[in-house]
Amino acid sequence: DAKTTQPPSMDCAEGRAANLPCNHSTISGNEYVYWYRQIHSQGPQYIIHGLKNNETNEMASLIITEDRKSSTLILPHATLRDTAVYYCIVRVWTNAGKSTFGDGTTLTVKP
Amino acid sequence: NAGVTQTPKFQVLKTGQSMTLQCAQDMNHNSMYWYRQDPGMGLRLIYYSASEGTTDKGEVPNGYNVSRLNKREFSLRLESAAPSQTSVYFCASSESTAGGPGDEQFFGPGTRLTVL
Numbered sequence: 044d045a046k047t048t049q050p051p052s053m054d055c056a057e058g059r060a061a062n063l064p065c066n067h068s069t070i071s072g073n074e075y076v077y078w079y080r081q082i083h084s085q086g087p088q089y090i091i092h093g094l095k096n097n098e099t100n101e102m103a104s105l106i107i108t109e110d111r112k113s114s115t116l117i118l119p120h121a122t123l124r125d126t127a128v129y130y131c132i133v134r135v136w137t138n139a140g141k142s143t144f145g146d147g148t149t150l151t152v153k154p
Numbered sequence: 155n156a157g158v159t160q161t162p163k164f165q166v167l168k169t170g171q172s173m174t175l176q177c178a179q180d181m182n183h184n185s186m187y188w189y190r191q192d193p194g195m196g197l198r199l200i201y202y203s204a205s206e207g208t209t210d211k212g213e214v215p216n217g218y219n220v221s222r223l224n225k226r227e228f229s230l231r232l233e234s235a236a237p238s239q240t241s242v243y244f245c246a247s248s249e250s251t252a253g254g255p256g257d258e259q260f261f262g263p264g265t266r267l268t269v270l
Contacts, residue, residue: 092258
């Protein structure tokens, strides 16, 4: 699986958009980009995933660059409850289930 | 629909004791996973089960054993606990391990284990 690089921490003002970057320069053509978040000490929560097209759901948007070497998770109107650790994962699992979450980005939303 | 449940929520063991962490999912998922998370760090995969009847090692399997009891349940056993196994343990499940749509994982609330 491709390695990912994320900034260790970011701040965002409440009500503003939070843009969380992820670098995955070694991504392969059949690898998906997944984003999860972990609020305080709860179990991680799935947010969104994509292959090469931009994706949007009720939680967030995912923008993947044309060369697929990086992506950005966008929380359009961040709230205090979005304060969490955000993990970017790139993987193709075929017949294996190995996954590495890395250390993620700690997003702090401030009033 | 409870999703993924884990028992116990908290456990304190002495070095050398054994215990089994239980995990169950009610989403009819084929694949299940066990992760550990040490303080301030990301999750590391211990073992996974791609489908009922199969189990495979993850990144940090030493000191652990697993059993996929049936499609719903996946247990993690520590035969002789060590202080280095003090961690939060998360169980997860997914429809498959195919890496595409439907492969998102759903996590349980975790078991906080302390080994003295």
